[in-house]
Amino acid sequence: GTSTTPAKPATGTPSATGAATPSSSATAQNGAVPDALRAATTPATPTGTATAKPATPAPAATTAAPAAPTAAQTEAAIKAQAVKGLTGIGWAQAKADEAATKVAKQYVALNCSTPGAVDKIVDDPDQPIATCGDDRTTKYVLGPSEINGSEIADASSGYQPGPNGQPTSIVEVALSFKDTGRAKFAAVTKRLYGLQSQPPLDQFAVVLDKSVITAPQARAVISDGRASITGSFTIDSAKQLAEQLKFGALPISFALQTQDNITPQLGEEQLRIGLLAGFVGLLLVVVYSLIQYRALGFVTVASLVVASVITYLAVTVLGTTHGFRLTMAGVTGLIVAIGVTADSFIVYFERIRDEVRDGRPLVAAVETGWKRARRTIIAADAVNFIAAGVLYFLASSNVRGFAFTLGLTTLIDLAVVMLFTHPTVQLLARTKFFGGGHKWSGLDPQRLGAKETLRYRGRGQFGSAGAQRPPATVGSARVAEGKAQA
Known part of the structure; x- marks a missing residue:
């Protein structure tokens, strides 16, 4: 039974604090995160020297180094630590003694440097186990699993932000938990934080494929599910740990394709310019609609406002x-998306105008034009949505943002045209201003070059279909009848 020392010195032991910017999910025997009962380590072997300063130089007296603990002593120490940890999580004394005796023997027998030693470990998430760190030099005793890796929402790496929001020189791994894991993690950190004076009982372990990939100390009670792991990390090692927490053990490696570093000020400026460009584009569409369709263009404006609010x-x-x-x-x-939405309105309005040019009354032109335009609008939006879907699933992260918003606004465009624009035009077609073909309505038959066709109006009256007139009232019909009898 040789003694073991941690893979990192005490000053480099990772610690978990409640800070963090969240980012993706974790691992270990399907991602288990067990409560840590890290094996007690043997103190460094000191070489003490007692020196005297006599007038005449004399050799210093030395003390012999203490003997390494025997296997039995190591087993007893491990058992004592394990019993303390198991009873701390609510195990009965007898059950804890039995499990601690078994795991202490496993710990003494385990040789992490032996190839395949970890593969032979039987990992029961409900029982304590002895296992190795991923460096294959440190041995651990772990308690039962308390949080599964599927309950971790996100993990990321980077420089820890300071109080003013600017990055510091401290490298951290930030992780966040889902709602199901937040309360469990809060309970674990609360218990471990109360054991700060009893290391290593104040640590929890993250386990992947039976190996401990990190065992940070609990430096705070983390109740919001957002933690920051710091320690002797480099950028590369922090990135590796974050990817392990995110994806588990994958038989692939990751290659950096693109990397953009921007300051908050630059990002804010870019966003401001982008929103300004969107406003200018929206204004141009409104101006074009009012020039081209006159009063009917206000339907376009209202539809764009509705689509913008929904978006x-x-x-x-x-x-x-x-x-x-x-x-x-x-x-x-x-x-x-502004152009996509405006395109749907243009298709619809032009179909209505085509029907008016053919001599149809406006109410009939609206219904017939809608039937013709609807197929075109659905087909165009379907093509846009499919293209957005392909980009979202196959492109890089930057393009995925474009694809997502394009697909979202395409669905919103379809809903607005179907549920707002068409019903609004139907109502306007029954008003005197639009139904009568006012020259500023955008649906003036003469301005559109409507065909002059005669249509029977009743009581022996014929009129031009191109001259859109509101239907005669009952009173006017009676006056006409009285004049005829006279």
């Missing part, structure tokens, strides 16, 4: 519930 609400809700963040690529998708 804003959708982005806000997704940001709150799913952590969606609007990037420059996403803003670009919103700008493109």
